[in-house]
Structure formats: structure tokens, C-alpha cells
Amino acid sequence: MPMVHVLDTHQLGTSTIVAATALETNDGLALFDTGPESTFDNVAAELGEIGFMPTDVRHVFLSHIHFDHAGAAWRFAELGATIYLHPRGALHLIDPAKLIVSAERLFGGDMQRLWGRIAPVPERNVRILHDGDRVRLPPFEIRAIETPGHASHHHVYVWENNLFGGDIAGVRLGHGPPVPPFVPPELHIESWLESLEKIRAANPAKLYLPHFGLVQDSVPAHLDAMEERVRRWSAWFLDRIRSGADEQQLIREFAEYEKADLLTGGANETLARDYETADPSYMAIPAAFRYWRKYHPEQLAE
Secondary structure, three states: OOOEEEEEOOHHHOOOOOEEEEEEEEOEEEEEOOOOHHHHHHHHHHHHHOOOOHHHEEEEEOOOOOHHHHOOHHHHHHOOOEEEEOHHHHHHHHOOHHHHHHHHHHHHHHHHHHHOOOOOOOHHHEEEOOOOOEEEEOOEEEEEEEOOOOOOOOEEEEEOOEEEOOOOOOEOOOOOOOEOOOOOOOOOHHHHHHHHHHHHHHOOOEEEEOOOEEOOOOHHHHHHHHHHHHHHHHHHHHHHHHOOOOHHHHHHHHHHHHHHHHHHOOOOHHHHHHHHHHOOHHHHHHHHHHHHHHHOHHHHOO
């Protein structure tokens, strides 16, 4: 049995919001996502609890380069780790200037508080993986699967009967339901649905999520619930945009809609607030507007 450890980053002082997932190999630890740089010391402490140090992390597999998933990658690269990721993400990891500007438009003055210091990863530490590429880390082989929809540069990773799902496999906290994190600028519904099919085809028995941890019930049921929400939420946005709702109106309406969905799906009020921390609902609004206007303007005119 592979030794897998879910490490709580304690993002913003809150437990079970953002995870880094560690796999013990014969060549040190493989880490799937790192959390933001602001939580590096928390991850180091979590590693200490299981008998390791940050220098034991020799391999870092990034699902994508959003700061809550990849912000601390440069810290591990400084310690000698190899960073594996999708080719579209690599240039922005090596030179994050454009990524920082884009994020500042969303997060403004909260950048430091949320993500900590953003720094480049040396090119010598970066290894690009394409769809289907495999990395041999005895006794395991890690396979990358290209899974766009949440981000165009997204991978999930498979070893044995385990799969690390990144954000494409959803946000699922506690006893709440799985929800799709719709964020700008790369939301693409058709790609998301195709990516869920790729995960189904991999047929994992265990699914690990960065938000948060090991899925406790049936993986097929989790994926079915994800697909249902991707379809329903995108249709809800289409209906509201067609009706003439503006972005400010939809920020309020979607927050209410998602909260009701969470409560119906098993979350309580406290957990619903945690979902909002992990996946702020307001980010779905510019994502949905951009998706429908760019890819299906004819449907907006109906």
C-alpha cells in the first residue's frame, strides 16, 4: 500500500481548506500541489509530524499554477526539488510576472495576505509533462493526464489505483457535496466534461483533492455529482445572463444559489462558509460571462 499523507496548509488559519498531498517513494517524497507560499511553514510543520523535512520533498507535481496550488513551488525548488507541470504553465512558473499582474486584478491588496511571496522557479528545476507522460519513481509510476476546463494548463496524476484530481475533480469539504470551482479566465464547460470522462476512464479507487483530501465515498458517485453541477451551474448562468442580469447582481444571486446548493447537499452553515473561503463564489461570475460571450454568443442572442 502506498503511503499517502494529506498535509493541511491551514490557509488563512483555517483547517481543511487547502491540502498538499505527499507520496512516499524510494526517491524521497513526491508532493502533489504545494499550497501557497504563505503556508510553506505550515506544510513544513505537517511534514515534521510524519517524520520528514521540506528537503525530503524531491518531486513536486503541480495540477496547475494558481497560487493556492503552486505558490510555494519555488520554495521547494530552492531546496532541490524537481517541479513537474503542464507546458502551458511552465513559462509562467519560470517568469511569474504576467501571472502576478493577472492575479492582482482579482485580489488587489490581498495578494500578500493570501499567497505570500511569489518568486520564479529556476528553469533547471522545471520538467514539462505532456498528456500521458510517465515519471518513474520506484516503486511507482506517475502518469499525467491533461484535463482542461478549470484551467487550460491542468493535469491530474495517476499512480496505481490512486488519482490526484486538482481542481477539475472539484472542491469537497467535510460532509459537503463536490462543487466545480468556476474561475476566470479559462473556464470551458465542454472541456471540463471531457476531463471528467478521462478521470472516469482512469477508474481510480481513491481520489485525492487539494480542497480537501481523500474522497471518502464512491469515486464514480463523486464524479457524477460533479458533472451534474457543471452542467446545471453553467445553464443557470446562461439563463441569468440572457435575462439581463449584470455582474454585480449575479455576485449576490450566485452566492445565494451556491449556498442553497451546499446546504441541500449536506453542508451546514459553518461548512458553507469554508467552501466560500476555499472557492469564493464571486469568481464564478466573470468566468461565466467570459465563457458564454466567447464560446456561445449565439445562445445569448436567443
